[in-house]
Amino acid sequence: MKQRSSVLSAVALAVSAVLVSIGGAAYADDLFVDGDAIAVGTQADIEFGTVACGSTTTEQVAVYLKSNGHQGNTQGQKVFKNDTWVNVTAETTAPLSVTVTDGVAGDIEVPEDWEGTAVYGNNDLSPTGATVTVTLTAGTTPGGRIGTVTFSGSGTNWEGKPITVGPVSKTARWTVGPCATKTDTTTTLSCPDSVVYTGTALTPCTATLTSAGGASLSLPVSYASNTLAGTATATASFAGDATRNPSDATTTFEIAKAPSTTTLDCPASVTYTGAPHTPCSASVVGVGGLAASVPPSYTDNIAAGTGQASASYPGDDNHSGSSATKSFAILPAGATCTVTGYAGVYDGAAHGAEGTCTGLNDEDLRSGLSLGETFIDVPGGTARWNFAFANYMPQSGTADIAIGPAASSIALVCSDTVYDGTAKETCTAKVTGGGGLDESVPVTYQKNTAAGEATASADYAGDRNHTSSTASTTFRIAKAPTTTTITCTAPNTYTGQPLTPCTARVVGAGGLDDAVTPTYENNIAAGPAARVSAAYPGGPNHEPSADATTFEIGKAASSIALACIGPVVYTGEPHTPCTAVVSGAGLAAFTVPVTYVDNVHAGDAGASASWQGDDNHVGTSVQGGFVIGKAPSLVVVNCPTAKIPFSGSAIEPCTATVTGAGGLNQPLTVAYTGNTAVGFATASASFPGDADHLAGEGSATFEIEAWKLDGFYKPVDMGTTVLNVVKGGSTVPLKFAVRAGETEVTSLTTLKAAFVVKGASCDPADAKSDDVLTTTGNTTLRYDATAHQWIQNWQTPKTPGKCYTVVLTTADGSTLSAQFQTK
Secondary structure (H helix, E strand, C coil), X not given: CCCCCEECCCCCCCCCCEEEEECCCCCCCCCCEECCEECCCCCCXXXXXXXXXXXXXXXXXXXXXXXXXXXXXXXXXXXXXCCCEEEEEEECCCCEEEEECCHHHHEEECCCCCCCCCCCCCCCEEEEEEEEEEEEECCCCCEEEEEEEEEEEEEEECCCCEEEEEEEEEEEEEEECCCCCCECEEEEEECCCEEECCCCCCCCXXXXXXXXXXXXXXXXXXXXXXXXXXXXXXXXXXXXXXXXXXXXXXXXXXXXXXXXXXXXXXXXXXXXXXXXXXXXXXXXXXXXXXXXXCCCEEECCCCCEEEEEEEEECCCCCECCEEXXXXXXXXXXXXXXXXXXXEEECCCCCECCEEEEECCCCCECHHHEECCCCECCCCEEEEEXXXXXXXXXXXXXXXXXXXXXXXXXXXXECCCEECCCCCCCCCEEEEEECCCEEEECCCEEECCCCCEEEEEEEEECCECCECCEEEEEEEEEECECEEEEEEECCCEECCCCCCCCEEEEEEECCCEEEEECCEEECCCCCEEEEEEEEEECCECCECCEEEEEEEEEECECEEEEEEECCCEECCCCCCCCEEEEEEECCEEEEEECCEEECCCCCEEEEEEEEEEEECCEEEXXXXXXXXXXXXXXXXEEECCCCCEECCCCCCCCCEEEEEECCCEEEEECCEEECCCCCEEEEEEEEECCCCCECCEEEEEEEEEECCEEEEEECCCCCCCCCEEEECCCCEEEEEEEEEECCEECCCHHHHCCEEEEEEECCCCCCCCCCCCEEECCCCCEEEECCCCEEEEEEECCCCCCCEEEEEEECCCCCEEEEEEEEC
């Protein structure tokens, strides 16, 4: 069977039917339950009655299954399966709490024949139930209170599926009795900051309870972690009583680690063996039963001297660490030493004693052997040796060092040389001997200036460590070479005479520097074959020498004088105005042909001449030129001399030509001014020039004659003093004829007649009259071919007593006018 215990706050479980009763054996009223759900019944509520102020009390609640009489395999029924368990849970809120009792009382066992039989009919209860404890913690405020406890159940049905029933809620009621005022208390806990570990539980604290108006009381102290080193906890509490409120206190204190003691034992001394010495032992003790050995460690425990031993205990959870040190002596051992002296001839090396020392294991200890003084020079001396080596006892003694003198010899070496006018010292002398003697020795000379055989000697007197020695030899002084050098100036140019541009000198050692006379060959004509030589015969101290060379006689320059006469002007034919004359050193002047380029047309013409030269002269050439000026041009404009009638269009009756040297003869375009109006017109032409001709221009005039106007014909009377009187509003025919020269003008577009009617003064005293009418006559002007005249019908103004002037103007500017007065 399952067993569980829980304090329930919010759980919903499934139960086929649950019956809740209150009290020990007295159940609450039955619940009406069916197998599918829990129905709220009439069981009594949970009654606590009157409870003491601040007290805690409990009530027992019994929970049973209640059969609904249904069979589990009926469609849709939720009936708990036979022989299973239903888990009962309950929940509430403060100040109430609920506890489902552990064990069998926490669950309800479903009987084996609960499902599918008639044994448990409707409203029958299960033979066993669950017990739920409801606990009330009363407050400190008097008066009635209510709360709610909710019950649920869960299990499985005949299909093995989980089902739940509930919740069923019950009301709890209670009344808090009168409350008395309690006194506050204070619990004070006193502990040291720290105590030292002893291996037993430590109880160093005291606790005191105090309250207002009451005596102080000692309280027992409880401890935690108060045996081992670390932080311990002390607690004291007062549960309270009818007149005093509870109080408590908690604090900590430290348990410090206990000290430990480490002890080290060593002998006073040991003897050096070459191996590490480990002669000591160590142990540690402390409270709480600490007692153990500690491994020592060593320093300086091999070599003779003072060895150091140390032991250290690092500490543990309850003990601090400790350590100890101690020293012991390591005594030196004895070594075996053999030392001998030296006897020999001086050799420049340091000589002293020789010897060996060995140790305990035959190891070589010569590095600790000092053989004492060494001696280089004759006669030697006494060496004082001593032995000192770590870990071994020191030793000392003496040895004889005997050194005799060494022999010496001189090496005199000379080299032949050449005379230079100074004393020659070409020899070196070195003395050598045992011990590294190697020194220069002074050399003495005889007959060592002039060319011939010279003598050299050297002597060494000896020294403390060497015997004396001497040497002599000869060397040759040869004649000095000489150098004869010819120097020629350049360049050298043909003149027709022998050329001597060179000098010669001989130089040699001893200050020889003399002039030598040169000899020439082929030194007149131009070319590279001119030769010069010079020879020095030699002397007592100098060898002969000679020199020869060639020099070049360059061709002489030639020149051409190019002269051109001028200026010249373009003619259309080639111009040859120049001459060229060649001249040069030793050369009679002569002329050469001139070559021309661009010598026909105007502009820069080129002239050149050249001569290829001869054996003694360099050829030459010259470039020059002259200017061919442009020829003048003549422009002629031809116009008719007879008058030309006005036509209304531009009249262009003239022609123009330009002529000039070289066959220039071409027409030109004529430009006109004033050639549309009556009067004199001008025709002009210009030639801009060309490559060979200058620009030119010309002009001429001709006269344009005005038209001849006749009229006005009858019925109009003409004359400046005639006033034609007409009826106002009547039509007046203005008749006239126009001739251009002898040709009658009959075209209206050529005529371009304009009629202007102006108001005029009828009285000579009236100087101002307004214009009345202006007309071009385009609608009424016509030509009468039969009468050979033009007719303009003028509709006169209707106002009587007015005077008018009618003016006809034709295209050429000619006019006719007549005066009229209306009546």
